[in-house]
Amino acid sequence: TADELLKTDEKTVQKKIEELLSYDEYDWQRKNSLLYTGKNLAQGLHLPLYTCPLCKTKYKMNSQGDKLFCTSCKKEFTLTPEGKLISDDRTFSLVEWYNEEREAAINELKKHGVKRTFNVQIEALPNEHGFIKLGEGTLCLTKDEFTINFRPKKKYNYTPKDWKFGNDGIVTISFPHKIRESVQTEYNYRHHGRAVVLSCTDATYYLYSDDEDFNPTEIQFIAE
Numbered sequence: 001t002a003d004e005l006l007k008t009d010e011k012t013v014q015k016k017i018e019e020l021l022s023y024d025e026y027d028w029q030r031k032n033s034l035l036y037t038g039k040n041l042a043q044g045l046h047l048p049l050y051t052c053p054l055c056k057t058k059y060k061m062n063s064q065g066d067k068l069f070c071t072s073c074k075k076e077f078t079l080t081p082e083g084k085l086i087s088d089d090r091t092f093s094l095v096e097w098y099n100e101e102r103e104a105a106i107n108e109l110k111k112h113g114v115k116r117t118f119n120v121q122i123e124a125l126p127n128e129h130g131f132i133k134l135g136e137g138t139l140c141l142t143k144d145e146f147t148i149n150f151r152p153k154k155k156y157n158y159t160p161k162d163w164k165f166g167n168d169g170i171v172t173i174s175f176p177h178k179i180r181e182s183v184q185t186e187y188n189y190r191h192h193g194r195a196v197v198l199s200c201t202d203a204t205y206y207l208y209s210d211d212e213d214f215n216p217t218e219i220q221f222i223a224e
Contacts, residue, residue, distance in 0.1 A: 024095055026083045035081035041066040042079040045094075047187045047194065048217045051101050053092060059212050098217075105221035114222055116141045118207075118214045121192075122150055126158045126203035139196075139207050141222065146175040146183075146198055148205060162202035175200060183223045185216035196220070 005013065029036070045068050046061035055073035062069055068077040068085060077085040077092060085092040118141075122134040137150025149172050164172045175198045184197035186206070195208045196216050 026093070026095055029083050036083065037081050039065055041081070042068045042077075044187060045079065047215070049094070049097050049101070050215045050217060051104065053097055053100065054087075058218075059215060101217070102221045105218055109222055114141055114143055116213070118209045118211045120148070120207040120209045120214075122148060123192075123206040123208075124156075124203045125206065126160075131206070132156055132158070139209070141219065143177075145177055146223075148173040148175075148198070148207065158203075160202050162200045173200065173202075173205070177223065181224065183216075183220050185220050187216065 042063045042065065044063060046063040049068065050061055051058045052061060052070035052073060052075065054075050055070060057070065057072040060070055060072040062071055066079050068079060069075065075087055077087045079085055083094065085094060085097070118139045120137055120139045122137050124132045124134055126132065134150055134156075135153055137148055140147045140149065149170055151170055160171075160173075162173050164174070166172065186195040186197060187193075189195055189206065192206075192208050193210065194214060194216055195206050196219050198205050198207065
């Protein structure tokens with residue numbers, strides 16, 4: 001109520017909002033006895049479920065049809081119409097699998113810190129007129145911020161207020177972690193493949209990469 005809100009601190013309000021927004025679609029499916037049918041139920045599932053729960057190897061998962069499989073230990077998981085993953089005589093929960101990955105990413109972050117660099121293709125969306133291809137660059141992730149670094153190949157038809165030009169002609173765009181709750185993840189946006197999306201006052205930047213260790217879901221966990 002309005003009276004309760006006046007007496008409640010910000011953290012408690014935030015926690016209440018998050019609790020009310022929290023949901024589990026697989027639990028909803030189960031409670032409503034719904035079945036999802038089709039030949040490609042597991043297609044693309046290896047992108048959020050990037051760590052094998054059996055051998056614990058990262059970035060070696062793949063999917064085809066209703067199968068999710070690890071190319072490292074060769075284990076195979078079948079996604080059922082009920083939303084369960086079956087391997088041999090074991091059943092795996094997608095939600096638990098996902099949450100275990102999050103916990104592993106957090107533990108690794110606390111233990112080793114974070115400093116990672118990815119090769120990326122950069123596209124900017126500064127306005128309603130469409131995307132601008134900025135070419136190749138790097139996305140760097142540290143404990144304080146994301147940074148995009150690239151060398152402009154031409155003049156662009158908008159004024160980039162957030163670009164910082166170095167003496168070597170390299171542009172750096174910074175995205176401090178304190179200004180965001182998370183990052184937007186994309187798995188095949190506009191058929192360009194895996195991407196994370198970062199925004200600042202100047203534009204929204206779509207960053208695509210084919211690097212093996214570039215996994216949008218893991219980057220999301222670290223950013224959060």
